[in-house]
Amino acid sequence: MxxxxxxxxxxxxxxxxxxxxxxxxxFTLRGGEIxxxxxxxxxxxxxxxxxxxxVHIKDSGDIFIxxxxxxxxxxxxxxxxxxxxxxxxxxxxxxxNLSVAENIFLGRGKSQxxxxxxxxxxxxxxxxxxxxAVKPTQQLASCSIAVQQMVxxxxxxxxxxxxxxxxEPTSSLDESEVAKLFKLMRQLKERGVGIIFVxxxxxxxxxxxxxxxxxxxxxxxxxYEIENLxxxxxxxxxxxxxxxxxxxxxxxxxxxxxxxxxYVYEAEGLCSSEGIKPFSFNIRKGEVNGFTGLLGSGRSECxxxxxxADKVTGGRVKVNGKEVRINKPIDAMKNGIAYLPEDxxxxxxxxxxxxxxxxxxxxxxxxxxFKPFSKAEAVKFAEEYIKLLDxxxxxxxxxxxxxxxxxxxxxxxxxxxxxxxEYxxxxEPTRGIDVGTKVDIxxxxxxxxxxxxxxxxxxxxxxxxxxxxxxxxxMRDRKLVGELTGDELTQNTIMNTIAGGDR
Amino acid sequence: xxxxxxxxxxxxxxxxxxxxxxFIPIAALIILAVFNFIVDPSFFKxxxxxxxxxxxxxxxxxxxxxxxxSELAILAIGMTLVTASSRGQDISVGAAIAISGSVxxxxxxxxxxxxxxxxxxIIVAFLVSCLVAMAFGAxxxxxxxxxxxxxxxxxLILFTAGRSIAAWINNNELPVVNDKTFLSFGTVFPGIxxxxxxxxxxxxxxxxxxxxxxxxxxxxxxxxxxxxxxSRLNGLNPALIKFIxxxxxxxxxxxxxxxxxxxxxxxxxxxxxxxIEMDAILAVALxxxxxxxxxxxxxxxVLGAYVIQFLTTTLYKLQVQSDALPAYKAVVVIVLVxxxxxxxxEKIAAVFRKLRTPEKxxxxx
Numbered sequence: 001m002x003x004x005x006x007x008x009x010x011x012x013x014x015x016x017x018x019x020x021x022x023x024x025x026x027f028t029l030r031g032g033e034i035x036x037x038x039x040x041x042x043x044x045x046x047x048x049x050x051x052x053x054x055v056h057i058k059d060s061g062d063i064f065i066x067x068x069x070x071x072x073x074x075x076x077x078x079x080x081x082x083x084x085x086x087x088x089x090x091x092x093x094x095x096x097n098l099s100v101a102e103n104i105f106l107g108r109g110k111s112q113x114x115x116x117x118x119x120x121x122x123x124x125x126x127x128x129x130x131x132x133a134v135k136p137t138q139q140l141a142s143c144s145i146a147v148q149q150m151v152x153x154x155x156x157x158x159x160x161x162x163x164x165x166x167x168e169p170t171s172s173l174d175e176s177e178v179a180k181l182f183k184l185m186r187q188l189k190e191r192g193v194g195i196i197f198v199x200x201x202x203x204x205x206x207x208x209x210x211x212x213x214x215x216x217x218x219x220x221x222x223x224y225e226i227e228n229l230x231x232x233x234x235x236x237x238x239x240x241x242x243x244x245x246x247x248x249x250x251x252x253x254x255x256x257x258x259x260x261x262x263y264v265y266e267a268e269g270l271c272s273s274e275g276i277k278p279f280s281f282n283i284r285k286g287e288v289n290g291f292t293g294l295l296g297s298g299r300s301e302c303x304x305x306x307x308x309a310d311k312v313t314g315g316r317v318k319v320n321g322k323e324v325r326i327n328k329p330i331d332a333m334k335n336g337i338a339y340l341p342e343d344x345x346x347x348x349x350x351x352x353x354x355x356x357x358x359x360x361x362x363x364x365x366x367x368x369x370f371k372p373f374s375k376a377e378a379v380k381f382a383e384e385y386i387k388l389l390d391x392x393x394x395x396x397x398x399x400x401x402x403x404x405x406x407x408x409x410x411x412x413x414x415x416x417x418x419x420x421x422e423y424x425x426x427x428e429p430t431r432g433i434d435v436g437t438k439v440d441i442x443x444x445x446x447x448x449x450x451x452x453x454x455x456x457x458x459x460x461x462x463x464x465x466x467x468x469x470x471x472x473x474x475m476r477d478r479k480l481v482g483e484l485t486g487d488e489l490t491q492n493t494i495m496n497t498i499a500g501g502d503r
Numbered sequence: 504x505x506x507x508x509x510x511x512x513x514x515x516x517x518x519x520x521x522x523x524x525x526f527i528p529i530a531a532l533i534i535l536a537v538f539n540f541i542v543d544p545s546f547f548k549x550x551x552x553x554x555x556x557x558x559x560x561x562x563x564x565x566x567x568x569x570x571x572x573s574e575l576a577i578l579a580i581g582m583t584l585v586t587a588s589s590r591g592q593d594i595s596v597g598a599a600i601a602i603s604g605s606v607x608x609x610x611x612x613x614x615x616x617x618x619x620x621x622x623x624x625i626i627v628a629f630l631v632s633c634l635v636a637m638a639f640g641a642x643x644x645x646x647x648x649x650x651x652x653x654x655x656x657x658x659l660i661l662f663t664a665g666r667s668i669a670a671w672i673n674n675n676e677l678p679v680v681n682d683k684t685f686l687s688f689g690t691v692f693p694g695i696x697x698x699x700x701x702x703x704x705x706x707x708x709x710x711x712x713x714x715x716x717x718x719x720x721x722x723x724x725x726x727x728x729x730x731x732x733x734s735r736l737n738g739l740n741p742a743l744i745k746f747i748x749x750x751x752x753x754x755x756x757x758x759x760x761x762x763x764x765x766x767x768x769x770x771x772x773x774x775x776x777x778x779i780e781m782d783a784i785l786a787v788a789l790x791x792x793x794x795x796x797x798x799x800x801x802x803x804x805v806l807g808a809y810v811i812q813f814l815t816t817t818l819y820k821l822q823v824q825s826d827a828l829p830a831y832k833a834v835v836v837i838v839l840v841x842x843x844x845x846x847x848x849e850k851i852a853a854v855f856r857k858l859r860t861p862e863k864x865x866x867x868x
Contacts, residue, residue: 309736330738341736350730352797357722364719365738372719415737 004030005066006194007052007085007163012061014047019394021047022058025220027213029163029194031066034185036205037198039215040238040434042392042404045198048215049165053087054080066162086156087165094152096141100127103140104155126158127151130184146177150184157188164188165196170204171432174294182208200434202231216240239436263321264454265306265337265423270315272305274298278315279480281306281473283423283454288445290457290465293475293498299458300342302475303425306456307332307339320422333366338421340412342428342458344405348412351401355393356382358400358411363419385414390440406433413441423454430459442468462494474498521852524791527843528806531789535813539564539820546820551696556683559696564816566698572812573700574759577707578779579786579804581752584720587728588748589647590796591654592784595639596756598665600776603636603760605672608680608769616678625685633757639665640753641746648745662780669772679769689765700762707758711801721799724748728796782811785836791843810839 002008007029014022022044029035039045050056052063054074062071065083074080077087094103101123123136132150134143140151149169156164166185170178185195185208197209205212205226212229214221214237221237229237264285269278276298283289291299304310306317308326317326319335326332332339341347350358359382360373367373373381382396389410393403400411409429416424426445430438445468449455459465465472466489474482474497482497520526539546549563578596585593610631613622639661646657680686688699715721726734727741734741759779764770788794789810790803811832818831841847 307736328738328740329736330740333738339736346730347732347736350726350733352729353725357725361722361726362737364722369719369723370717372717372722 002028005064006031007066008062008064009048009052010062010064012048012051012063013059014051014056015059017394020218022051022218025061025215025218026223027220028223029196030211031162031194032189032192033210034189034195034197034208036209036212037196037215038205038212038234038238039221040406040436042217042407043215043238043434044218045215046167046404047218049087049167049196049198052080052163053077053085053165081161084160084162085165086161086163087167088149088152088156088169089167094140094148094155096148097139099137099139100134100143100151101136103151104136104158126154130154130157130187132184144177146173146180149173149181153184153188157193161193163194163196165198167198168200168432169197170199170201178204200432202234202435205234206231214238235435238434264319266318266321267306268316270302270305270317271313272301273311273313274301274304275478276301276305277479281480283456285422285454286449286452287471288449288455288457288469289471289473290459290469291473291475292458292462292465292494297475297498298478299475300427301478302473302480303339303427303456303458307337307425309339309341330365333362333419336420336422337425338362338416338419338423339425340409340416340427340429342431344409344412344432349400349408352399354397355386355391355400355403355411356396359385359414359418362415366419381418385411385418388417389414389444406437409433409441410437413444417448421453423456424448425456425458427458428460429457430461430464438464462491466491466494519852521848521855524800525803525806526848527791527839528789528803528810530842531810531839532806532813535810535817539817543820546817554691556693558691558693560691560698561696564820568809568812568816569701570698571816572809573704574762574776575779575782575786575808575811576704576805577755577759577762578752578783579790579808580707580711580801581748581755582783583787583790583792583799583801583804584724584748585654585752586784586787586792586794587796587799588724588745589654590728591647592780592787592794593643593658593749593752594655594780594784595643595658595661595665596752596759596780596783597776597778598662598669599636599639599753599756600760600763600779601666601669601770601772602639602672603632603757604764604770604775605669605772606632606635607761607764608678609672611680611682611685612678616673616676618678618680621680621682621685625682625688629757629761632760633754636757636760637750637753640749640751640756643753644746644749647749648742666772673772677769677771680764681768685765686768687765689762689767700766703758703762707755708805715801725798729798783808786811789836789839789843 005028007027009025009027012022012025012027025044025048027048037045037048047056051058052074054076057075063074065072068083072083074083080087095106098106101120104123104126105119120136127134127136130150132147132154134147134151140148143151153164153166169181173181182204185197188195197205199205209226211223211225212234213223214234216238217240262285263282266282268280270281271278279302281302291302293299301310305312306326308328308331312327317324319337324331324335326335326337329339350361353361356378360378363381364373379396385391386393386396391403391410391414392407400408403411413429429441442464445455445457457465457468469489470485472484472489472494473480474484474494476498484493484497546564549561549566551559551561554560582592582596585591607628610623610628611621611625612618615622643658643661646652646660647654650657687693688703691698723734723739723744726737727739727744731741759776763775784794786807787804789807790800790805792799792804814832814835815828818828823831
C-alpha cells in the first residue's frame with residue numbers, strides 16, 4: 001500500500017447471475033482528494049461502491065484501508081462504517097420528522113439516555129465548523145433538499161469517516177445549492193478526508209475533482225489527473241470510442257418550417273388540478289418543441305395536463321383538428337399521444353415485471369383487456385426494441401428493476417415507441433443517465449421527428465434543449481410567459497425570458 | 504451481450520429449479536408423500552367401495568385430500584388475485600361463505616326449514632348466491648379501491664358481521680335439504696366414483712386458466728399491484744382492477760359455499776368454514792407468492808392449498824388429537840415458510856451451485 005493512500009482496491013471481481021459486473025478493477029483513493037468515479041450506466045460504478053460499502057460482497061480481490069494491517073473484509077454497511085467509510089446517497093436516507101441534531105446523532109448514543117442540551121450543542125458546533133447554516137433544533141423536513149444533503153454529510157463526517165462516498169448528490173440541487181455543497185466538499189478535503197464523487201454532470205467533475213477513475217463494461221479504463229484529461233477525451237473514454245457526436249447533433253436540428261400548417265395537437269386554455277395557469281399550446285407534425293423554466297415552474301405539470309396524467313379542470317383540446325376530450329391517460333393514448341414521465345422510478349417502471357412486460361404494457365392496454373398478445377408476439381416486440389435502442393439486459397425476462405437507470409429509461413422509451421405515437425412527450429428523459437445514452441436519446445428524438453413524429457422535449461439542461469428543439473415555451477411561476485424560436489434560441493434569451501420582468 | 508446470456512444458461516440446473524416459485528409447494532407435497540410412504544405405505548391405498556345409496560365411490564387418503572382440499576383450492580385462486588392487486592388480504596371469506604351458503608338454503612327451502620321438495624331449481628339457488636357473494640365482494644372491493652381502506656381493515660367489517668347476517672337470512676334456523684340431486688354435488692353422482700367437489704374445483708381451474716390465457720388479467724393485476732402510478736399512466740384504472748379481483752374472490756366464495764352446503768345438506772352458519780380465510784392466505788404464502796402484492800402464480804397457490812390439506816390428513820392419520828392439530832400444523836408451516844423465503848432459497852441454490860462447480864472443473868480436465 002502506498003504512503004498517501006487512504007484506500008486501495010486491487011483486482012476486484014464481482015459477478016451476478018448472468019452478468020460480470022466487475023472484472024479486475026483497481027481503485028486508489030488518496031487522503032485529501034476528491035476523486036470522481038465516472039462511467040456509463042452499467043459500467044460498474046454502483047457495484048464498485050456497493051462492494052466498498054458492504055452492500056455486495058466481492059467475489060475476489062483485496063481491499064486495503066489505511067491503518068488496517070492486511071486486506072480487510074467488508075460484509076455489511078455497518079462494518080464499512082466502522083472502517084471509516086461513509087456514504088451519502090442520492091435519495092436522502094434520514095428521518096424528515098426528526099430535528100437536525102437528532103438526525104446527526106441517531107443510532108449512535110452509547111447510553112440509554114439522551115442529553116438533549118448536550119446533543120444540540122455538539123450538533124451546533126459540528127454544523128458551524130462545516131459552515132452549514134441551519135439550527136440543530138430545526139425539523140429536517142423544513143430544510144431545503146441541499147441542506148438535508150449536507151446534514152447527511154455532516155452525520156457521515158462526524159462518524160470519523162476518512163472515506164466519504166457521495167453518490168449523485170447533486171442531481172436534485174439547483175446551482176447555488178451545488179455551490180454550497182462544493183464548498184463543504186473542499187473543506188472536508190482540506191481536513192484530509194478522501195471523497196469519492198459519483199455524478200453524471202461533467203461540469204461538476206471539472207469544477208471540484210482532482211482525479212478521475214473511468215470504468216467501462218465492468219473494467220478499469222484508467223485513472224487520470226484532472227488536468228491531463230480534457231472533457232472530450234473523458235467522454236470518449238467512457239464510451240470507448242472517439243466521439244464527435246455531440247457536435248453533430250446541433251447541426252442536425254431541423255429548421256422550424258412554417259409551411260407545415262397542420263397541427264397534430266392543439267390546446268386552448270388548458271389547466272389542471274396542479275395549479276398551472278390556463279395555457280394554450282400547439283405542435284405541428286414533425287416538430288420538436290420544449291417547455292423550459294426553473295424547477296417547479298410548471299413545465300412538467302403542463303405536459304401532464306396534455307396527457308391527462310393530472311386531473312384536467314378546463315380547456316379545449318384538438319387532435320389533428322378534431323375536438324377531443326382527454327381526461328385520463330387512456331384517452332390520450334387512444335389519440336396517439338405518449339408520455340414518458342419525469343420520475344422514472346415512481347411513474348415509469350413496473351419494477352418486478354420483466355423487460356418484456358414493461359415494453360408491451362402500454363400497447364397491450366391500448367389494445368384491450370380481451371386481446372392479449374401471444375408470448376411469441378410479446379417476445380418479438382421486446383427483442384425488436386432491445387435491439388433498436390441497444391438496451392443492455394440479460395434477457396427479455398429480466399426484471400426491469402435490475403437494469404441500470406439509463407437502460408430502464410430506454411425500456412420505457414421503447415414501451416411508448418411501440419405504441420407508434422403521433423405525438424411523443426418526453427419529460428426529462430436524460431436525467432440521471434450517462435452521456436452516451438443522453439446522446440443516443442437526443443439523436444433518436446431528431447430521427448423520429450424527421451420521420452414525422454411530433455415531440456415535446458423537457459430537460460433541465462438548456463444546451464440539450466437548444467440542440468433538439470426548434471421552439472421553446474418558457475414557464476415561470478406556473479404560467480406560460482414566452483415562446484422562443486429561430487435566432488432567439490440562445491442561452492441568453494432563455495435566461496432573460498425565465499427571469500422576466502424581475503430584472 | 505451474448506456471452507452474458509450464455510453464462511446465465513450455464514447456471515446450475517438444480518439451482519434454477521430451486522429458484523422457481525412453484526418449487527416450494529411441489530417439494531412440500533413430495534416430502535409429505537415420502538414421509539407417509541415411510542411411516543405407512545398403506546396410506547396411498549385407494550379402494551373402490553359403495554356408499555349408503557349403493558353408488559360406487561373411491562375411498563382412501565389421497566382421494567379425501569383431493570376431495571376436501573377442493574374448497575381451499577378454489578378460494579386460493581381468488582385470494583391470490585386479491586393479494587396481488589391490493590397488496591392485502593380478504594379476511595372475510597369464511598363469513599362470506601356462511602352468507603352464501605345460507606342464501607342457497609334459503610332459496611332451496613323457502614320459508615320451510617324441512618321441505619319435502621325443493622322450492623326452487625338448484626341452478627337458481629346457485630346463481631342467487633353467486634350474485635349475493637359477488638355483491639359482498641364488491642362491497643369489500645369498493646372499500647379497498649374507492650375509499651382506499653387497508654384490505655384487512657376493510658374486510659374486518661364483513662368478518663365481524665358476516666355470520667350474523669347469515670343467521671338473519673334463515674331467521675336463526677338451520678334448514679336441511681334432503682334432495683338427492685343436490686346432495687350429489689357434495690358427494691358423488693351415481694355411476695361416477697369420484698366426489699363431485701373435485702370436478703367443481705377442476706372446472707374452476709380451467710375457467711381461471713382460460714381467463715388468464717384469453718385476457719390481460721395477469722398483466723393488469725401484477726402491474727397495479729407493483730406500481731399503481733405507472734399503471735395509471737399506462738392507461739389502466741387501478742381502482743377498477745382491484746375491485747374486479749374482489750368480485751372474482753366473491754365468485755369463488757359462492758362456489759365454496761355451494762359445496763359446503765351440498766356436502767351435508769345444511770350448514771351451521773356459526774362454524775362453517777371457520778378460519779378458512781387464514782388457510783387461504785397461508786395457501787397463497789406457501790405458493791411462494793408475496794403477501795405484499797405484485798407478481799403471482801395461481802398454480803402455486805392451488806398446490807399450496809393441497810399441501811395444507813395433505814398435512815391435515817397426514818396428522819389425522821398419525822392419530823394427532825384434533826385439539827392439538829393446529830399446533831403441529833403450525834410447526835410444519837413455519838418450516839415451509841422459512842424454506843420458501845427468498846433469502847433461504849438463494850442460499851440453498853448457492854450450495855447446489857458450489858456442489859456443481861468442482862464437477863464441472865473435473866469434466867474439463
